[in-house]
Amino acid sequence: MIENMAAGLGDLMSISNFISINIGLLIGIIFGAIPGLTVLLCVVLFTPLTFGLSPITAMLMLLGMYVGGIYGGSITAILIRTPGTAAAAATMLDGYPLAQQGKAKKALDMALVASVIAGIISACILLFAAPQIAKATLEFGPSEYFVLAVFGLSIIAGVSGDSIVKGLIAGAMGFFISTIGMDETSAVMRFTFGNSKLLGGIQLVIGLIGFFALSELYLKSTNNKIDDDGLDLNKEESKLTKKDLKSNLVNIIRSSLIGTGIGAIPGAGAGISSFLSYNEAKKRSKHPEKFGKGSIEAVAAAEAGNNGVTGATLIPLLTLGIPGDATAAVLLGALMMHGLIPGPSLFEEQGNIVYAIMLGLIITNIFLFLQGKFLLKYFAKVAHVPYELLVPIISIFCMAGAFSVNNTIFDIYIIIICGVISYILQRLEFSQIPILLGMVLGPLAETNFRRAMVISEGSYRIFVTRPISLFFVVLTLGTLITFVMKSRKAKQPIEAFEGGM
Amino acid sequence: MKRIMNTNFVSGIIFLIVSIGVLVLLPAQIDTMENGPITAQTIPGLLAKVVLVCSIYLIGQGIFDKKNKPIIITSHNIKRELRSTLMVAIYAAYAVLIPLTGFLIASLLLAIGLLAFYKIKIWYYYAIACSIVLLVYFVFEKLLFVKFPGL
Secondary structure (H helix, E strand, O other): OHHHHHHHHHHOOHHHHHHHHHHHHHHHHHHHHHOOOOOHHHHHHHHHHHHOHHHHHHHHHHHHHHHHHHHHHHHHHHHHHHOOOHHHHHHHHHHHHHHHHHHHHHHHHHHHHHHHHHHHHHHHHHHHHHHHHHHHHHOOOHHHHHHHHHHHHHHHHHHHHOOOOHHHHHHHHHHHHHOEEEEEOOOOOEHHHOOOOOOOOOOOOHHHHHHHHHHHHHHHHHOOOOOOOHHHOOOOOOOOOOOHHHHHHHHHHHHHHHHHHHHHOOOHHHHHHHHHHHHHHHHHHHHHHOOOOHHHHHHHHHHHHOHHHHHOOOHHHHHHHOOOOOHHHHHHHHHHHHOOOOOOHHHHHHHHHHHHHHHHHHHHHHHHHHHHHHHHHHHHHHHHHHHHHHHEEEEHHHHHHHHHOOOHHHHHHHHHHHHHHHHHHHHHHOOOOOHHHHHEEEEHHHHHHHHHHHHOOOOHHHHOOOHHHHHHHHHHHHHHHHHHHHHHHHHHHHHHHHHHH | OOOOEEEEHHHHHHHHHHHHHHHHHHHHHHHOOOOOOOOHHHHHHHHHHHHHHHHHHHHHHHHOOOOOOOOOOOOOHHHHHHHHHHHHHHHHHHHHHHHHOOOHHHHHHHHHHHHHHHOOOOHHHHHHHHHHHHHHHHHHHOOOOOOOOOO
């Protein structure tokens, strides 16, 4: 291992590799930031262009896009309440309120620092523990995936705002939307109303654009003045201080580990890890009441959670040849295109290349920090752009992005309708986040529930007799009980005060 | 009546209707030949039932919870909703226009229409917005190979 690492380090250290990393990062950040453009689209489009490059240079460029794309989603999430990626929705919960309070730069800085630290931790774990972690993830079967999805859905309790019942409805709605289209297990059409364009269901990115971006535009249709006093980027309180960093270090490391753990599980994804990290940070915070209203801790947790996935996603990919998500599947294709066949033998036969890629991921995160710091001042200026000018720009990106998913105008109608639904829900004091959680976790939950039922021949005991599954069941119940107890405790002083009156 | 017209009651009614509608449509919309306990209908049906129960709870909360704030309809609120409706109409008109005029022209009209919606009279806002439309069109069509509808 040490010899391969040393050889890999030697292969990594070249100007062409560093340039390709930076090009990849910049492209990835742009794709991640723009709603409708996804990291997947970015990697798909640029993979053929890397054909002429060396395997290390090519993979580093694509990984740069992946890392940059995961981070890029937070920029628009913070500045204009429009997450570029599903994973950035958790960042948006507190990043946008911070931006409204004139602390856009602080939120962006924290998002960058948390992303970089998480990326480095994830890359280091990849480097030193990939084969061991891969063995553990092989123990994940349908029952484990189902219970993990239910655990993720239990977070709805924490992000529903004041009404868990409304959160449940929204979550159920998101889950229901994810069932529209052809059922994977039985190939039966579900709620397509005979429309062939709904065969593939409603894609997550379409839901993201409709429920978040367009609904925000409808809500702001009467707001056409920005209070510039709140957007002074040179104000002291808009800067990230050493105290902020120090007080959030444990939070960031914990969230990074959550992200790494979740990222190592094929199919789990950055969306789950960012919300899990957010929820965990809220439970441990001294000021949980600030979450959802502009807490820098929340931004740190969400971003560390989602970027912690970047290195960990490569664990099952490189060691077992199992892609964790669609983007990883494209990366798998890229690896094979460059003559690298993932699996146990890869580390022995082409160890120097594999270690160069893994070490390169650490360097990628360092360059992410440098690029991010340089570009942040330009990103933060978006907050100064008059809202009336931003609306048509955001609209065009949303429409073009929505069209590009399936090359059909039908998706544009879908995002308009989803926007209206989200608008009405927000007027009725529902949170949109449970809808997103339902859409992201619904397919994972249903597919694996049905598979588990087939394996166990209809017995629910499968969820409590397998150790990892039982662990997540206990964790879910613990989370829900803790939440209910904390809610009751929070209501008691109010009831006592009202009783005294 | 004024007191129970609050967000809990209204959302409870809406979702009660939606969940009943889903349960009524379920057998026709998910026509499965599966005969086990878990079928393609199971999860959607379960979700509709969860929403049904939650909406009944919300209706009850809307009627009996004294902390509910009533929905107050004022001319300001009506104006706000009308503006939002107009914005939705602009986007809907844009979607209808795309197959008729092509993506580029429809998008230029959308950008101009949205700026007019905000009563913008500064000429360079229009210039910037139209330039961004052209840039997006170029990047998506020529660099990302997305085939937009033409004229």
